[in-house]
Amino acid sequence: MVDYRLASVGLLLFVYLLISSLRNGSTRKLDHIPTAGYTLPLLSYFSSIRYLLDVRKVISESMAKWPASLFKVPSVLEWIVVATQPTHIEEICKAPENVLSGMIAIEDSLQTRYTLGPHIAENPYHIPVIRTQLTRSLPLLVPEVHAELIEAFEENIPRTTEWIKLKALDSVLKVVSRASNRVFVGVPLCKNPEWNELSIQFTIDVVQTANILRFLPSFMRSSINKLISKVEIRTEKALLMLRSTIAQRRRERQEKGNDDTGRQADLLSWLMDAAKGHETEDWYLTSRMLTVQFSAIHTSSTAFTQALYYLATYPEYTGPLREEVEEVTFREGWTKAALDQMPRVDSFIKESQRLKPLLINAMERVAVQDYRFSDGTTVPVGTKLTVNLNSHTSELFFENPTTFDGFRFVQLKERRLSSGNTEKRFDMVTTGVDSLAFGHGKHACPGRYFAASELKLMLSYVVMNYDVRTVKQGVRPEDLYVVDMRVPNPTAELLFRRRKE
Template sequence: MLVTMDGSLVASLLAGLVGLYVLADYVWPSKHSLAHIPTVGGPSFPILSSLGAFRYLFHAPEVLEEGYVKHKDGFFKHAEIGRMRWNVVVCSPEHIDELRKAADDQLSFQEATNESLQVDYTLGPSVHLNPYHIPIVRSNLTRALGGLFPALRDEIDHSFKTAIPDAEDWTKVNVYGSVMDIVCRTSNRLFVGLPLCRNEDYCALNKKFTIDVFTGARIINLFPNFLKPIAGRLFTNVPKSIRRGEKHLAPIIEERFKHEQGDEWEGKPNDMLQWLIDAAEGEERSIRALVLRMLTVNIAAIHTSSISFTQALLMLSADPGYLPALREEVEAIVREEGWTKGAMNKMRRVDSFLKETQRFLGLGAKSMARKALQDFYFSDGTYIPAGTIISAPSHSLHHDGHFYDNPGVFNPFRFARMRDDDGEGTRHQMVATSTDYVPFGHGRHACPGRFFAANELKAMLAHFVVTYDVKSERASDAPIGRWFGASLVPDRSAEVLVRKRQN
């Protein structure tokens, strides 16, 4: 006889399984015990720790700041929904430096990223196991920036005209949507070139895929490990996105395949797609795999840069008084250098404005995530068991008065003045990292695309300030976004008033 279970019974059984899993995880912690590390955000007792996990989900900056203030010279842990393990946070510069130096087979950046983004489900095992695109971003893209900058500049000019009207009268502009359009097109000018970078469906695919991956990862991470394969099937749709991407990229890839890998030919493309084709081996040299890899590269390029520039534009609209100083610098340097990568390197105020935005707001409350692949001991004897996720509290570090004067105040030219005072041209620039400035991470695993992102963002901001006037109807203390766990999610409905520059 067949027995049919209704939805409520199935839900109850699943809830019971999750509860038993959580209880077992805490009652028999084995070597995974972190009882020696203090807890913040809620109780440490089994099951009750879920209260702290729910608090962290909606108030992560406050939880992390509480731990940072109490344990500034050491470590603390907090609960996080779905992970079934405590997350450890390291506070002192000395220990952060040890985190940076740890060998990859001890504390792994890649495995922490794979867990955070649930790469096996959101992108696929091939991206998890063979991230060959990362050294290409770090080397090929960075080296090519100078020669490709004219194309980058041309696309910025063209995409701004399309996304943001230069009307004489004030016009409301949705910031996040417009910025995503500009970033997607500009990035893809260097990734696939014309005319595909301006194709509306191709850009819509990359923007949607980017949002879907991060949204899917957040949802999947709410589930315990044994339910994640089910959640992955329910909340991701990678095959459909790949098929859509193949419609655009397959003809281009097939045409390029007609040339032997590595062969030089007249007019050979110098873009991300070609670099991937040249480096791909085995199964990665299929159209499907290359399409997925292009979608993956777009995720990193679109997500972080769109949020960063959205935040910068909202901060600028809140106080348009910053415009004259920015315009003065941009116009003076462009007169001497033209619109070149060299000119971007000299724009200290523009660089500082973007860096201060990252310090003040940033992409999240934590950075430098690592997963312990084996038991690890810090120099003071602090024990980190295998399987633990450990990271640095970036938001708290960036708002620490020991490192920054008046850290609660947005000071757009803070780093430009620091560069002048120190007499150093590079130490305080946007792409520089340190134990107290970690939005890009720090050390050998710092964001490989930060040089591309910084040049793109500076070129965008420089273009904007000499082309438009901007102001905001929002209250000056209106929130820029909302927190979901440690991620600062931009307000996608935020609008600013923009018009063609009047003076």
């Protein structure tokens, strides 16, 4: 039978969206910008459905029509202006926060005020802690992460003499969660399967809730969030597991004072040092820690799984990678200094990110005031903008841009060094209009130095200890696309065995 209540709610929401579209006049304000699809309020919703179902096709068709221009695409809720040209991308990244706001765009996309809480939206103090304290501490942390990876890989991807078949993404998520939590909360909690599973599920809960709330009128979001969100339940459950660790860190601070010697070096400790007022309370520290997990675990897991799919598809890279890792770790051990001397490992991951970034469109901004681009195009206040990552496969920047070349950036770096230039623009952590996987400009990922170290440790460990193959030799698992997200196939299996050579 038809659920008339559900149908009524759906009809009301449709009417609300239609009226909002007619009232806000955003279509008229953006008339001067080329349009992908229909512009009339009702018809534009049909175009928005096409956009949701196949973002890549709509973007590619639009780029073919307007190769040098900004253009707009219809989402269900609003028009989004898309930038594809390097000059536009640079201007967006350089615009001040009070002109084109990245924070407002993030809050809208994730509905942060409801999903994570107003304390996260209003006071993101964890960002400078990650950018400075975590990055500076990598030489100390890398050996600890490596030690945790040994156990995590052995537990989730056993080194057997015969080939075993495993779902790659599932296994990688468990490894990344455990290795990341070694840095976030330390031993012994990082080894707790229940904590790691909660860390993984938290991100899924936030994204699912945000996707629903965005389609609702603002006056409904708070009440609906309370009905559908699992975040509060997850936070309470996490608090029960984290409380004793927080108490231990407090005792250490009382005994050691401001002296870091002998204190646990992890993100939880640094957050406790930076927290003020009610943020020092156990619940708020737990919520903050889960927010960091939200930003870190799934992004690193998808990035590594994509690289692992390439390694399995092109096993000829294993030998040269293994040779580099063996030589460097023999001299330097499993250290940050060693990771800095692995250009092949760095290049392999960067090339994977170039071809398989998590997002098709990224670096969203909201115009806080009218903004005029250098080509004369103006976007009015309230306009949402996004950057398409087509530059990753542009012939302006790369030879054979759609072909995977694991050592592409080693070769580019060698050419640059031979000309006497020592800049690190081809390193994985360096961003640019041709390297947007970590964002670019002021809002580039603050944790990318940790993420890069973790990814390089994982790839190094895999090539040193495993042989990896695709189930169908030489055939890479196909990605899945969810609107503008690219996800490594979660059901795809790879073959693993103990290294034979």
